[in-house]
Amino acid sequence: MNRYNSVVFDVDSTLSGIEGIDWLAALRGAEVQAWSAALTERAMEGELPIEAVYSERMKKVKPALAEIERLGQVYIERMAAGARETLNELRARGIDLVMVSGGLREAILPLAKALGVDERRVHAVSVFFDEEGNYAGFDERSLLTQQTGKRATVRDMGLKGPILAVGDGMTDCEIKPVVDGFAAFIGFMRREPVVERADFVIENFDQLRELILA
Numbered sequence: 001m002n003r004y005n006s007v008v009f010d011v012d013s014t015l016s017g018i019e020g021i022d023w024l025a026a027l028r029g030a031e032v033q034a035w036s037a038a039l040t041e042r043a044m045e046g047e048l049p050i051e052a053v054y055s056e057r058m059k060k061v062k063p064a065l066a067e068i069e070r071l072g073q074v075y076i077e078r079m080a081a082g083a084r085e086t087l088n089e090l091r092a093r094g095i096d097l098v099m100v101s102g103g104l105r106e107a108i109l110p111l112a113k114a115l116g117v118d119e120r121r122v123h124a125v126s127v128f129f130d131e132e133g134n135y136a137g138f139d140e141r142s143l144l145t146q147q148t149g150k151r152a153t154v155r156d157m158g159l160k161g162p163i164l165a166v167g168d169g170m171t172d173c174e175i176k177p178v179v180d181g182f183a184a185f186i187g188f189m190r191r192e193p194v195v196e197r198a199d200f201v202i203e204n205f206d207q208l209r210e211l212i213l214a
């Protein structure tokens with residue numbers, strides 16, 4: 001018996017030790033990087049709703065296809081220690097694994113592949129490009145650009161319970177009402193407002209494995 005039949009993973013600062021939008025912002029110089037990082041921190045701490053900053057950051061950063069492809073490799077390079085082994089074990093035990101992120105889907109898919117997560121189980125925000133690979137916008141209709149978007153996305157998946165959500169930010173906390181447990185992952189970032197609301201606090205994927213597998 002497993003304690004959970006489905007696990008919902010955040011991506012940035014959970015499965016991988018970067019914040020993708022901030023990594024992209026750094027390509028635009030130190031000033032843009034600092035501006036983006038400050039917005040990320042305020043949103044993840046719950047000071048700002050994510051929809052207040054999402055479009056603004058994308059319009060300033062405007063990532064090209066080549067930059068998104070490079071970010072995809074960085075996600076893999078910065079993968080959390082033990083994540084691949086833990087997800088492989090959970091999958092072998094018949095647990096449904098889902099990735100739900102406010103990050104950019106095209107950058108996250110290589111990480112999902114490296115972790116063995118089917119791309120149909122990856123929920124993130126699509127980014128668009130023109131024929132030359134230049135930025136052409138993002139899916140502004142995506143629920144995942146909104147503060148409670150992860151909650152609605154997970155609610156509508158019809159996952160088999162009990163369900164555990166794992167993440168580091170306030171948008172992950174928002175999933176709590178529609179799952180059976182929320183674990184704050186502090187292996188990369190410890191955000192006190194998130195920790196205070198969590199059912200569990202985990203520092204690494206060994207602890208996560210112990211939490212999920214009875």
